[in-house]
Amino acid sequence: MESKKRIYIGLLIVSLTAVTILIPLILFLLRQNTQFSKVMLIIIATILGGLFLLLGLGILAIIIMIVRSKTIPSLDNITKLANELLFPLTLVIGKVLGIKSEKIRSSYIAVNNYLVKSKHIILNGERVMILLPHCLQNNECPHKITMDINNCKQCGKCCVSDLVKLSQKYSAIIKVATGGTLARKLIKECRPSGVIAVACERDLSMGIQDSGALPVFGVLNCRPNGPCFNTSVDIDKVEQALIMICKGG
Numbered sequence: 001m002e003s004k005k006r007i008y009i010g011l012l013i014v015s016l017t018a019v020t021i022l023i024p025l026i027l028f029l030l031r032q033n034t035q036f037s038k039v040m041l042i043i044i045a046t047i048l049g050g051l052f053l054l055l056g057l058g059i060l061a062i063i064i065m066i067v068r069s070k071t072i073p074s075l076d077n078i079t080k081l082a083n084e085l086l087f088p089l090t091l092v093i094g095k096v097l098g099i100k101s102e103k104i105r106s107s108y109i110a111v112n113n114y115l116v117k118s119k120h121i122i123l124n125g126e127r128v129m130i131l132l133p134h135c136l137q138n139n140e141c142p143h144k145i146t147m148d149i150n151n152c153k154q155c156g157k158c159c160v161s162d163l164v165k166l167s168q169k170y171s172a173i174i175k176v177a178t179g180g181t182l183a184r185k186l187i188k189e190c191r192p193s194g195v196i197a198v199a200c201e202r203d204l205s206m207g208i209q210d211s212g213a214l215p216v217f218g219v220l221n222c223r224p225n226g227p228c229f230n231t232s233v234d235i236d237k238v239e240q241a242l243i244m245i246c247k248g249g
């Protein structure tokens with residue numbers, strides 16, 4: 001397993017261990033409260049134990065899927081649940097261990113991309129949406145590409161022109177979002193079956209968490225001028241993602 005993915009998988013296991021330690025502690029504290037009957041304690045212990053088993057199975061499934069490079073469709077929901085519940089905890093534990101949140105988010109995106117890839121989905125270009133952040137546009141550009149990306153005059157001053165050409169080559173939908181709310185709205189309107197999202201670690205990890213069953217492949221943007229200003233993206237990486245989703249490559 002690549003070291004990039006190892007950070008997130010390692011933190012998932014540490015998070016599950018932390019949850020395991022918390023269970024007897026919670027039960028002990030509840031026992032101090034006389035209002036809690038034995039029956040209530042048994043119910044709470046059963047729920048917590050069941051949750052622990054589910055999360056453990058979810059982490060195991062993620063590891064097996066990565067090792068086999070193949071998804072296990074029946075375990076998709078459990079892996080999603082493990083990611084959703086434990087990802088925030090991995091950030092907290094990572095902070096305690098001195099691991100930068102950017103590194104953890106990047107590792108989470110790598111794991112997510114691997115899981116999307118291992119689904120071996122093949123979609124028509126029309127069913128794929130390329131979702132871009134507004135900061136890719138040159139800050140001096142007067143054209144409103146958030147309303148309609150076809151307003152881009154393809155002058156070549158920023159990578160938007162190349163991305164528009166790429167979307168035309170694969171007949172993919174291409175949209176620009178100024179934030180999570182607009183991104184959600186665009187997805188709701190266009191109803192794609194797969195998304196290739198370009199953004200920073202924070203926005204991508206939040207978007208992936210938000211995506212439910214929709215496969216979202218994340219491509220990190222480059223930020224030579226600092227965050228959210230005249231950013232760029234490796235066009236080859238976006239094309240590789242398109243080839244993977246449209247041709248199963």
Ligand code: SF4
Pocket residue numbers: 137138141142143145151152153154155156157158159160161
């Ligand atoms: S390529 Fe398009 S979006 Fe970028 S600066 Fe030129 S016209 Fe504006």
